[in-house]
Amino acid sequence: MKTDELVTLLGTNLEPVDRRSIARTLYVALAAGSIVALGLSLIGLGVRSDLTTARAFIFLVIKLAFAFGIVGLALVYLTKLARPGGERKTRSLLVTMPFLVIVALAGISLALSPSSHWEKMIVGDQWLECLISIPIIAIVPFTISMWVVRRAAPTDLARAGAFAGLAAGGMSAMAYALHCTDDSLPFIAVWYGGTIVLCILAGAILGPRLLRW
């Protein structure tokens, strides 16, 4: 076939295109992923029972702020990285901000506490549950994010995958926070931060395989 024939074929009866479709699909995907993650966390783990205390409430807010910050940043980056050449002008440094903030706060909190408390603050009671739950809850949001990004046209697949992983990790952390009773900043930095980094790595590794279009 000649290329001219293909051009004629594609140009016949052309439909107008919705220019905002990428952003909108991503919003819908993140909303759907969050709902699934919340559902899984509420049904599988249940909400923490001590939310009436001020301390528990404040830590829930901190955890949610961390997770929201991550999901928000991931959304901003994904709207760029899902497009061909979107990686060209995108600097990924800003995305380290939530992590740097939480690590700095964790450091301050440790510095203000006697070192005999450090182990308890870092390891908490339920570190294993956190380590397992966040990646598992992230699976469905991750699948949705990857599917949506692939339907666009990313050209830096590892990076687009990493940010889809970041978004999924953030949604999952948001859901797990409702259940988690480990209230210390070092715990959030290590176990929330760490599991989200695992999600980023999974996305970066799987991106080149799963995001090809």
Add this chain to the structure above:
Amino acid sequence: MTTDETDLKSLMLASLDGHAASHRALLGQLSGRLRAYYRGKLARIGRGAADAEDLVQEAILAIHLKRHTYDPAEPLTPWVHAIARYKLIDFLRRTRTSPADVPIDEADTIAAHDDNSDVESSFDVRRLMEQLPKNMRYSIEAVKLEGLSIAEAAKRCGISESGVKMSIHRGLKTLAAMIARESQA
């Protein structure tokens, strides 16, 4: 370069609004550029004009199918280049060509800026279309080859209008995948 960018971008904006003539003009102009690009790149690894033409058509299909990913706030040329480059890398991976396979003496047989379109790609779109599921094939034939409106095609195929649109989109995607598979040889 700047005038090209301005011209091409205004064609792109019009085609996003559904202006068919602009879309054809855009794809026509881009295919010339893509041809020069791919022939130049493939000449270096000892592959011929037919392979380049396969790639031109793959890229043209991708530009068409992925046109919703263009952000009008950005310049068009980098977007096109990113797609062209992505398809080239994909082709090289599929064909497992490494730069070491390149016979140097063949490199100068192709003029890098040769822009003519006499070369046909190695596949025959009508033959490929026979492999498509019925609704996809009928919809593409009716709307894209015979120029019927979506409503007329829907009536003829006995499916809804949105079904016709979906079938065309899916069908073109499947065709693009078939072209990619065919050009592996």
